[in-house]
Amino acid sequence: MRLISINVLTTGMVIGRTIWNEAGHPLLQKNVVVSDGIIKRLKQLGIQYLYIEDEISSGIEIEETVSHAKRTKAVKQITESFNKVKGLNSYSASLVLDQQSKVIGELVDDLLNSVTKNEEILTILTDTLIYDEYIYQHSFQVTLYSLAIAKELGYSYADLKTIGIGALLHDVGKMVIPTDILLKPGRLTDEEYETMKKHARYGFDILRNLHTVSLLVAHCAFQHHERLDGSGYPRGLVDYEIHPFAKIIAVADVFDAVTSNRVYRKKMLPSQGIEIIESGKGTMFDSRVVDALKRSIVHYPNGSIVLLSDGRRGVVAKQNIENSALPHIRIFEENNTLLKSTYLLSLAAEKSVLIEKVETDYIVNIE
Incomplete structure (x- = not known):
């Protein structure tokens, strides 16, 4: 199968890989012959890339590190856990997340098992993800990228577990952000952006009061937007002030953000996302972390x-x-x-x- 842009999809082509909607249901099955109606619908959904079957790519297969079924289950669990704290104050949210800690821990264990037992390079295909579910899909993908990077850097299983939980919950503070800003279908105003930036502090306030996870998890949420040169937020920390776990999640967070569909911006291919991260190596992002990302994920997906x-x-x-x-x-x-x-x-x-x-x-x- 071969990866193509929606711009060159034409009638008569054959779908090479099932396209799933954000709810985990098949939107378009593998081997379906493309029609004008299908093309119109895919464009309406904002899908930019898809796989087709043709002669030059015959026999080439693409397998994700995590199966579709496991991804759907994980995103559902993340969605349920996050929605339970939506609209609560930090104290109440902490109590709720403490009750969810077993589910969260088991979810990270499951993803960690997928990453550590798989000797192949990490492959995550995000081509059919719809923006209104972005925060939950993003949390899932940042967790996988963070675990892959941390594994490459040689962290212990215990540290991998903490990094995984920190990555999974790094954006939980967004549940405190007003919905009209969080789900705004377009770029934020300067004032709205300042409000959005508060999610790092909100996340820290929620997570630091959890009795069931390490305090490092809270610092992952607090520091994942900090940059080595002090240009990040919320505190403008510099290199030595940022925890190594947060440096990992920072790279995973930006890489997924630029390689995922957003309503206001087209996604980049993995190789393009790596170029973005590489451009900030040593200034915004930790050099060892950037190099580990480059070693642990697919730059050019099969079928490209x-x-x-x-x-x-x-x-x-x-x-x-x-x-x-x-x-x-x-x-x-x-x-x-x-x-x-x-x-x-x-x-x-x-x-x-x-x-x-x-x-x-x-x-x-x-x-």
Whole structure:
């Protein structure tokens, strides 16, 4: 299967991967033939990328680190836990979250098990997520990214568990933010943004009074928007003042934010998200954490069309677990001419050849 932009989806194409809505129900089943009505509906839902089946990508499969069923269950549990504290003061919210601590702990254990037992590079596909459920999906994804980074950095199981809970609850303070600001379908005004920024403090106030989790969890919520150079909020902390766990969640938080659908901004591909994080390496984000992110997640998902520096074009066929930036490419075109038969290129073996760009708008002309 092959990843394409909604802009080049045409009638007659075959859906390669089931598209799920935010409630976890199938919106469009695999192997369905695309019609004009389907294209219109997908655009209305804000879906930017999807997978199709075609000849050049035949046999290429994409598997997420966490199954769809496990993701749906996890997001449902996060939603229920967060909604129980919505509108409460910090003291009451703390009492409610204490009662939810067992569910939260078991959820993190489950995700931690998925990440630590899977030797493959972390793959999370967010192409069908709808913005009104963003906070819950975001909490789920930030948890997975944080666990993958922390695992790569060699943290103990106990620390991984604390980091996971901190990541899962890092945005719980948003439940105190007025709904009209939290779910505003567009960019916030300066005044609204100042209100939104208070969620870090609100989260700390809720979590520091929990008797069932480490105080470090509260500091994860308090500090995940702080930056090494002091440009973050709410306190403008600098490098040595920010806890290492919060530095991990900060990177995971921004990476997921830029690679997920938002109503006011188009999502980026993973490789583009990594470039954003890389641009802040050593200034806003901890260098070790950024490097760990780059080692632990998929840069170019299977099925992505890529243009190489020598002019060849191919589709990512499988990942390289030794270096996620250098996947195996199924070459199908040379000098703008389709080949009669494809062949596999290992970018790790030919290091002089680089990926120039991902081409989700590329149209294959097979005569």
